[in-house]
Amino acid sequence: MKQNLSIFIVVLIFIGLLPSCQSPDKKETSKQIAKYVILIGSDGFGAYAFNKAKVPNLRKMMKEGAYSLHARSVLPSSSAVNWASMLMGSGPELHGYTEWGSKVPELPSRVIGKGGIYPTIFSLIDEQLPDEKIGVSYKWGGIKYLFERTMVDLDFNGKTDKETVEKALDFIINEKPAFTFIHLDEPDHAGHSIGHDTPEYYEQVEMIDGLVGDIVNRLVETGMMEDTIIIFSADHGGINKGHGGKTLLEVEIPWIIYGKGIPAKGKLDTSIITYDTAATIAKILDLEQPQSWIGRPVIQAFKN
Numbered sequence: 001m002k003q004n005l006s007i008f009i010v011v012l013i014f015i016g017l018l019p020s021c022q023s024p025d026k027k028e029t030s031k032q033i034a035k036y037v038i039l040i041g042s043d044g045f046g047a048y049a050f051n052k053a054k055v056p057n058l059r060k061m062m063k064e065g066a067y068s069l070h071a072r073s074v075l076p077s078s079s080a081v082n083w084a085s086m087l088m089g090s091g092p093e094l095h096g097y098t099e100w101g102s103k104v105p106e107l108p109s110r111v112i113g114k115g116g117i118y119p120t121i122f123s124l125i126d127e128q129l130p131d132e133k134i135g136v137s138y139k140w141g142g143i144k145y146l147f148e149r150t151m152v153d154l155d156f157n158g159k160t161d162k163e164t165v166e167k168a169l170d171f172i173i174n175e176k177p178a179f180t181f182i183h184l185d186e187p188d189h190a191g192h193s194i195g196h197d198t199p200e201y202y203e204q205v206e207m208i209d210g211l212v213g214d215i216v217n218r219l220v221e222t223g224m225m226e227d228t229i230i231i232f233s234a235d236h237g238g239i240n241k242g243h244g245g246k247t248l249l250e251v252e253i254p255w256i257i258y259g260k261g262i263p264a265k266g267k268l269d270t271s272i273i274t275y276d277t278a279a280t281i282a283k284i285l286d287l288e289q290p291q292s293w294i295g296r297p298v299i300q301a302f303k304n
Contacts, residue, residue: 031286032284032285032286033229033260033261033283033284033285033286033302034227034228034229034259034260034261034284035176035178035227035228036172036176036177036178036179036180036224036227036228036229037178037179037180037228037229037230037231037281037284037285038172038179038180038181038182038215038228038229038230038231039086039179039180039181039182039230039231039233039277039281040182040184040212040215040230040231040232040233041083041086041181041183041184041232041233041234042186042187042208042232042233042234043079043139043140043183043184043185043186043187043188043234043235044186044188044189044190044191044192044196044234044235044236044237044238044243045187045205045208045234045237045253045254046196046234046236046237046238046250046252046253047069047070047071047234047237047252047253047254048197048237048248048249048252049187049201049202049205049237049254050254052197052202053205053206053209054206054209055205055206055209056209056213057209057210057212057213057216058209058212058232058254058256061212061216061230061232061256061258062256062258062266062267063264063266064258064264065256065257065258065259065262065264065265065301066256066257066258066262066263066264066265066266066267066268066298066300066301067254067255067256067257067266067267067268068254068255068267068268068270068272069252069254069255069267070252070272071233071252071253071254071255071272071273071274071276072251072252072253072271072272072274073234073235073236073237073250073251073252073253073273073274074091074092074273074274074275075246075251076098076099076100076244076245077236077237077243077245077246077251078099078100078235078236078243078244079100079101079140079142079188079235079236080097080099080100080102080103080145080146081097081099081100081102082235082236082274083142083143083146083235084097084102084118084146085097085273085274085275086233086235086274086275086277087120087121087122087146087147087181087278088118088119088120088121088146088275088278088293089119089120089121089275089278089279089282089289089290089293089294089295090110090118090275090292090293090294090295091275091294092107093107094110094118094292094294095109095110095118096108096109096110096118097146100244101142102145103142103145104145105117105118110292111290111292113148113290114126114127114148115148115150115151116148117146117147117148118292119290119292119293120146120147120148120278121179121278121281121282121287122134122136122147122148122151122152122179123148123151124282124287124288124289124290125178125179125285125287126148126151128287128288129178129285129287132177132178132179133153133154133175133176133177133178134151134152134153134154134177134178134179134180135152135153135154135155135156135168135171135172135175135177135179135180135181136152136154136155136156136180136181136183137154137156137158137164137165137167137168137171137180137181137182137183138156138157138158138164138181138182138183139157139158139159139160139161139164139183139184139185140183140185141157143157143183144157147181153171153175153177154167154168154171154175154177154180156168161184161185161186161207161208161211162211164182164184165182165184165211165214165215168180168182168215169214169215169218172219172224173218173222173224176224178285179281179285182215184208184211186204186205186207186208187201187202187204187205187208188238189204190203190204191238191241191242191243192238192241192242193241194241195240195241196237196238196239196240196241196249216230225259225260226260227260228259228260229257229258229259229260229261229262229284230256230257230259231255231256231257231258231277231280231281232254232255232256232257232258233253233254233255233256233274233277234253234254235274236250236251236253237249237250237251237252237253238250253274255272255277255298257280257298257301261284261302261303262301262302262303263302263303265300265301268298268300268301269300270298270300272298273295275293275295276295276296276297277295278293279293279295279296279297280295280297280298280301282297283297283299283302
């Protein structure tokens with residue numbers, strides 16, 4: 001009888017220890033890849049621009065990180081619909097923003113989040129990492145309709161791309177936010193006013209490359225780059241003086257990821273749609289994405 005009782009006690013102790021034995025593995029699998037994520041979006045920056053433009057900073061990120069020049073926008077290949085898709089992890093058929101300058105969904109959103117709009121990457125961070133700071137610094141005013149403004153710690157509409165970057169950098173360096181979205185308005189203006197695939201267009205592309213270099217250099221100087229991942233992309237490309245159509249010049253966009261935990265894989269042989277960007281950010285920060293999202297993290301870019 002005593003022997004049976006002893007065996008019973010040992011079994012109970014073993015069962016009780018199981019959760020503690022399993023927790024380290026679970027904790028390890030739920031670890032964030034990096035503390036800080038910066039999404040840099042350049043309006044109208046078509047993937048084709050890399051054929052002619054001198055962009056040493058972006059090429060350095062491509063070489064030391066991972067990239068695709070065959071990522072695609074959603075249709076129509078216009079601004080609001082694609083910025084919404086990039087931030088909302090879904091296409092227009094779900095989030096409902098369908099036009100160049102959408103301020104509200106033309107098609108009713110499939111779901112409405114706590115922020116009163118279709119759930120964005122900002123609302124995921126707000127709900128799952130409530131102690132972390134998040135911010136948006138943008139040049140085009142249309143961006144303010146595409147995220148939950150009450151949830152962010154920085155909501156800045158700059159007058160120039162340079163001012164937009166400077167404000168974002170001050171916020172990043174001083175506040176150490178988990179996520180910052182920086183929207184730059186060129187080379188879209190040059191494409192509309194003078195034309196895509198023109199010297200003036202490439203001049204603005206190269207200006208953007210310089211600003212990206214400024215961001216990376218500041219992060220290196222402050223030591224933050226050691227725990228930061230930067231994603232660079234665009235909403236669409238362009239042809240002649242417009243965009244919105246179905247040509248590859250309008251639809252193909254760059255997608256570059258660089259920083260902590262990103263090995264030098266270079267060119268990625270995988271399909272990427274702009275809504276995969278939000279899903280990738282969610283993976284980096286170890287966030288559970290909502291069922292309504294259709295974006296997939298670009299897992300080929302990471303070590304494992």
